[in-house]
Every structure is written in structure tokens, then in C-alpha cells.
Amino acid sequence: MQSIRNKGLMALISALLCVSLAFVFVVNRAAAHKVSHDAETLQAFTDAFMEQVILGDNLFHGAPMDGINMSNTGMACAMCHPFSSDVHPHEYPKFQEQMSEFATLRDMINWCIEKPNEGEKIDPDGEAMKALEAYIYWSNRGSVLDPGRH
Numbered sequence: 293m294q295s296i297r298n299k300g301l302m303a304l305i306s307a308l309l310c311v312s313l314a315f316v317f318v319v320n321r322a323a324a325h326k327v328s329h330d331a332e333t334l335q336a337f338t339d340a341f342m343e344q345v346i347l348g349d350n351l352f353h354g355a356p357m358d359g360i361n362m363s364n365t366g367m368a369c370a371m372c373h374p375f376s377s378d379v380h381p382h383e384y385p386k387f388q389e390q391m392s393e394f395a396t397l398r399d400m401i402n403w404c405i406e407k408p409n410e411g412e413k414i415d416p417d418g419e420a421m422k423a424l425e426a427y428i429y430w431s432n433r434g435s436v437l438d439p440g441r442h
């Protein structure tokens with residue numbers, strides 16, 4: 293009787309040990325993704341971001357870029373969207389009436405290039421698109437995420 297109880301206790305202790313080990317393993321792995329960066333590294337990340345914002349700002353205001361033709365009307369984005377403050381990036385993705393489809397911010401940027409601007413759509417993963425996206429988000433920082441809004 294005594295030995296059955298001991299065996300049961302041993303089994304329980306082993307099980308608890310296994311669960312604890314698994315927990316420690318999972319927590320450690322999760323923590324590995326949260327490496328804190330020193331000030332210098334963080335500054336390098338910010339610089340890389342701001343470089344994109346500045347490039348996007350220039351494109352948004354009509355600066356030329358090799359291989360890109362975002363407008364055939366002479367209109368730059370900023371002429372219809374001053375300071376990019378009314379382009380609502382925090383509402384994407386959402387159903388976009390003009391396109392009659394569910395759209396990402398990149399889809400909408402290309403819609404504006406193709407329709408009002410009569411230009412040529414840009415590569416959704418290309419340098420110009422990433423820079424435009426960086427500028428548009430930066431200009432609207434502080435906005436509360438509200439995807440799907442109309």
C-alpha cells in the first residue's frame with residue numbers, strides 16, 4: 293500500500309518536473325526574441341527608417357526616381373494630399389469603393405498612381421513603394437489603428 297502511494301507520488305513529481313522544464317524552455321525561447329538593443333543600434337534603426345521617410349517625402353512631392361513614372365498629369369501626390377495627412381493609412385486594409393475591392397494601403401497607392409495620376413503602377417515590394425509607405429505612416433504617426441474603417 294505504502295509503495296503504491298510512493299509510486300504515485302514519484303509519478304506526480306516527475307510530471308511536475310517535466311511541465312516546469314517545458315515552461316522554462318518556452319519562456320527562454322520567447323525571451324530570446326526580446327534582445328534589448330544598445331542606444332547606438334537603436335539610432336541606426338531610426339536612421340534607416342528616416343532615410344526611407346525622406347525618400348518617400350521627396351517622391352510624394354514629385355521628385356523623380358529612375359525607372360519610376362508615378363504621374364503623367366504633372367500632379368504629385370502632395371498636390372491632392374497635403375502633408376499626406378488625409379490618406380488614412382491606419383484604416384487599411386479596408387473595402388475601397390473606388391476599386392470595388394478589399395484593398396491594402398499599397399493597392400490604394402497604386403490606384404492613385406494609375407487613376408488620378410495616369411501614371412504607371414509601381415512594384416508593390418519595390419523601393420519606391422516602401423519609401424512612400426514609410427513617409428505616409430510617419431506623417432500619420434499617433435493615429436489609432438482602425439482597420440476596415442470607412
Ligand code: HEC
Nearest residue numbers: 362367368369372373378379380400401404405408409424
Ligand atoms: C489628382 C488628385 C490626386 C492625386 C495627385 C493623388 N491622389 Fe490619392 N486620392 C485621390 C482621390 C480622389 C482619392 C479617393 C478619395 C478617398 O478615398 O478619400 C485618393 C485616395 C488616396 C488614398 C486613400 C485614402 C483613404 O482615406 O483611404 C491614398 C493612400 C492615396 N490617395 C495616396 C496617394 C499617393 C501615394 C499619391 C501619389 C502617388 C496620390 N494619392 C495622388 C486623389 C489624388
